[in-house]
Structure formats: structure tokens, C-alpha cells
Amino acid sequence: MYKYTRQEVANRLSISTRSVDRYIKAGKLRAKKEGKVVYVKGSDVENILSGSSVKQEVIMPNAPVEENMIQKKSETSSGGGLDMIYKDLRSEIAKKDEIIQNLSINLGRYEEVAKNSVSLIEFKKSQFLLDESRGYLNKEIEDLKTSNDKLTGDLKYEKTSNLLLIVFVIALLIISGTVWFMQI
Template sequence: MSKMYNVTREVASKSLNISTRTIDRYIKSWKLSYKKIANKVLLAKEEVISLKEEFATLHQELNTEIINQSSTTGTSLANKGDMDTAIDQKIDKFFLIFKEKEKILEEKNKVIFVLQQRVSELENKIQHMIALPDYNKEKQEAIIEKQKLEEKIGQLKGMIKNEKLKNLIFIWLSLVFIIVAGFFILQG
């Protein structure tokens, strides 16, 4: 008989009162089979129901054990052997549940540790960063100062050209004056 895969992870997690992450762990450990259809993970309804019944019996056994411990102080020795095996089975189940919860806690602690590292890295970056308005203000001031310096450089270049032109004119006038004076001296 083929299994009907028609229960999503979310529906299964709600019916079992566990997280989807725990459902993923059950899938990974082959406690639940699945089919992936159109990027959706679907679980077998029968397996989800049997897992739900198993959880219910675990909780029921825990409640009956607590009640039985308080009411049966004079049990016979014949029942003691059965009780020992039942207790061993329950201890094994609780040990498995404990291990699973321990793994979940370890994974969550790892995630918390990674997130704390990331937060501290981001805090360090923020401390060493310049605030954006300050950066924009400094950048604007630098651009204005650069423009002023370029204007001064342009003015100085213009003044140098004017001075060169004046010097050239004076040199030409001096040469013309010397030539005219030399001409008058030679004639006179």
C-alpha cells in the first residue's frame, strides 16, 4: 500500500505541538518519510497520526506513573519485575527525549552565539563609521574648498600672464628706446 503524502510541515507541527524545525529533525532521522512536490515538503498522514499517538501515550504514561507512585505502596514482588522493565522502557524513552531536547538547545545556543558575534561586529563597525550627515557635510565643505582653490589658481595664472605680458611690453619698449637712443647718439 502506498502512502498518501498530503500533510505539510506546518500542519504537522501544529497538530503535534512541535516546531517545524523539530519536524525537519524527524525527517532527517527517518522517523517521518516525505515527498517534495513543487518545492513543498509533504508528509505521510499515517506517520503523523502514529507519531501523535506515540506522544499521547508518552504523556499518559507519565501521568499514570505519577499517580501510581503515590497510591501503590504495597505492591507484590511479582509485579515488581514488570514494573522494572516498564520503568526501564520509560527511562529509555525519557532519555531519548532528553537527548533530542539537548540537541535542540545546543543548536539554539550555536545560533545565539553566531548572532551575538554578528551583533558585536556590527557594533564595532558602527563605532568606527562616520555618521552619514557628518560625512556629507565634510564632503560638501571639501568640494567648496576645492572650488575656491581652483578659482585662486585661475586668478594667479591670470596674474602671471598679465605680469609676463607687462614685462614683455617693458622689454620691447626698452629695446625700442635703446635703439632710438642709439640711433640719435650715432647721428649726433
């Protein structure tokens, strides 16, 4: 029964969805598409999870029947030496299949990282714009410091001139007061 989605199969087998697509294309998993959702046959997922090559079904359309009969005859007639070779080859195939699965998982992860990363050109462009804005801000800061210094100098000048005017007015008041008292 087709009961698992691609994402569920990927999570269950600890592989990427792209690897699930590869398994479907290679014929290791049977799939059925309903609309935009792809469903995978549950027994195929269980066979891959169990890792037993006896349970695995190779899905081939129009598979030749003669090949199976020849294979059965050769298996029955082979001796102990061929069984050893067969076991060695199976273990090598299992190791290489595990390596392929790990590489496929890593490939899926790297594809996600590459998809979510920023390109070098965009990074350089943003860095250039940032440096340009820093230069503009530094220029504005210098302009503000210069105008601040100028305003500070003007303020000191105004304070001293106001102080002199106050002293002058007080002196005039004292002189006018003394002149007025002398006339009385």
C-alpha cells in the first residue's frame, strides 16, 4: 500500500528527499503520484530499513523469466567456494552501498547549504556599499566636528563681548551715579 510521502520516507531512512527520488528512479522504491504528492509503497521502505537483500524486490518491467531459471540452476550446482565468493561480494556491495548512502546524505546537506548561502558577488557588493556608507558617515562626522568647533569659537566670542558690555554698562552706571550724587 502506498502510505508514505517522500518526506516521511526521507526522515525514516535518514536520507534526503533527493535520494528518495533517486531510489524511485532506480527502481528500489515503488511510487505513486497523486496530484503533486508522491506516495511510496510501505513494504519497499520496510525492506530497505531491514537491510536484508532477500526481502528486497527489484522492480523491472517485463523482466525476463529465463534469467531467473538460469540463476536458480547455477545456485544449486555451485559448491562451497562460490558461496564464499558470493558472501564476500555481498559484504563488499553492502559496504559500498552504505558509502553511497552516506555520500548521498552529505550531497543533500551540501545542496541545502549551497541553496541557502549568499553568492560571492552579492557579498562583495554589500561589503562595497557598507564601506562606501562608512566613508560617507566619517565625512559627515568630520563636517559636524568642524561646525561644532566653529560654533564653540563663536559662542566664546559672544560670551566675552557680552561680559565686556556688562562691565561697560556697570561702569557707566557707576559714573552716572557718582555724577548725579555730586550734583545734588
